[in-house]
Amino acid sequence: MTSKCTIQFDNNPLGVYYAGQTISGVAELITTRPKTIRSIYISVNGHSEVRWTESVYKQNNQGKREKAFETFSATELYFTSEKYVYGSNGGNQLELIAGKYVYPFQATIPPNAPTSFIGTDGKITYEVVMVIDRVLRYNNTFKQEFTVISPYDLNLNPMNGNLMEKEDRKVFCLSLCCGGKNPITIKARVPFSAYAPGQRIRFNVVLDNQSDVRCSDVKVRLMRKVTYNCHTPEIKTKWNEVKVSQVLLGEVVKQNRAEMNEFLEIPSTVPSSMENCSIIKIIYTLKFTVKLAGFYSDFDLVFPLTIGTVPLQASLMEEQESVIVGQPGAIPVFKPMPPPTYQEDSTAKGKYQDKTFIPKYPVFSYQNTSGTIRDPPANLYPSVVSHQPKAPYPTSPPPNDLNESLNGTNTSQIGWKT
Known part of the structure; x- marks a missing residue:
């Protein structure tokens, strides 16, 4: 594989957030050979999906009833936040030289987002997705799911x-x-x-x-x-x-x-x-x-x-x-x-x-403690995390960033190469 991407959340290794909180982190992309691309973008989204298949009887072209399979489905979108970190939507061809690149991302989860769930015929899922929009090739897509919890006191x-x-x-x-x-x-x-x-x-x-x-x-x-x-x-x-x-x-x-x-x-x-x-x-x-x-x-x-x-x-x-x-x-x-x-x-x-x-x-576990609780403790919910990448990554792109190979082409560059 010529590209590898690791998505990490700031100060939140479990990837658990409550509805209304801000999610942030970095996507680290490593490429081993140059790529001709149009753009790189990161989206943070939440949606639900229901899907199952049943056998039904339908009328064919000759007017006879025959057995067929029907797929029943539904979807809901709760939020999506998309940002181009390199290039632009439908932009010119760019060259992504081999190396390591780190791009930060950030999004706010809506306060009414439902709790994550995986079932036999449906799911409610939240994910961070990095997409490399390639020229005349299939896009490279990398995903990392995370948990969202709707507080229920x-x-x-x-x-x-x-x-x-x-x-x-x-x-x-x-x-x-x-x-x-x-x-x-x-x-x-x-x-x-x-x-x-x-x-x-x-x-x-x-x-x-x-x-x-x-x-x-x-x-x-x-x-x-x-x-x-x-x-x-x-x-x-x-x-x-x-x-x-x-x-x-x-x-x-x-x-x-x-x-x-x-x-x-x-x-x-x-x-x-x-x-x-x-x-x-x-x-x-x-x-x-x-x-x-x-x-x-x-x-x-x-x-x-x-x-x-x-x-x-x-x-x-x-x-x-x-x-x-x-x-x-x-x-x-x-x-x-x-x-x-x-x-x-x-x-x-x-x-x-x-x-x-x-x-x-x-x-929760109470086997060795007791108490009367009037308010949830301060550490009941995951803390709102810092929005800045942590060391050893630099706080700004070095002078010789990706734009150096583009001969002056105007592009959006939020990440950096190390």
Whole structure:
């Protein structure tokens, strides 16, 4: 390969930004032989895409119905910032001599940009792209994706602090040889309806099995349902559901009762909020499933759940109440909430997954701290970074820059050669 490009972000090795922040960095281009080009430009953009293929029946030229494949798709553009760093759009031919060149870039992410996401049939992606517009050849294109997170503070909606409770029962037909007239009853209780990744969803389950059917297991699962909406060639919707996390509580034999106080830990996963994306929607549910032995079908209790980027203050108190610092009888002293780490989406998969990039989301850990939080800590979000390249790169182009080989041609030169 005669050209190589490395794109780096200023003071942000993870490449994680929040909507509304400024992204900046440098693109380092190395060429091993001269190139005849028109221009070099760098774009920073964000967009979403939905695409899938289905088999359909269409009428052919002879009026007969035959099987065909139809592609359904939709796209949305959230922002694009393009800047020519060498040459100009549609300009004269230029010679790019062999060497190393460093070009800075900078763009502001819109405050309403949706969170990055990769799913089975769609994605929301943000990327820095350097393009070398070549003469009579294919362009050289280099890309580097980065993560954008739309802040979702769960404390802004009082409904997120509501307790959730449900009860259901199943009665078996008397005519079935393994059945009986007494039911299986399940009651479940969850203290809050919203959590952040890294938190533990603590729950109480009471399973009263007075039937003659064995309950082989009780499963508690956090499920994520993604809905994809296409516009072309017609309006159509597709959805799929994946398991984000699961805990197995074990069996409850017939004519027995069990009460379980357990928790389900939330791994790194995309927040629920997708108001600013119309073609991809995400919802979560917490599902309690009673698995029955034999040929009986399972039955579920399902709770809606919201996933955010800033935890509920009340849930922090519950999470940390066992490790309060202080003397008995004294006013509790709480440690501050630790800043999140940024971890790759635990469920990213499908044809849209890039093996070299998976979005990262904030994950909190409270196992050894406690606290009441009224405001997010100062280091909750990635800091706004410097817009200037760092050493060892010079702060301005050296005298013998690329324009020296152009015999006085007027070009735009923002990068520099080293």
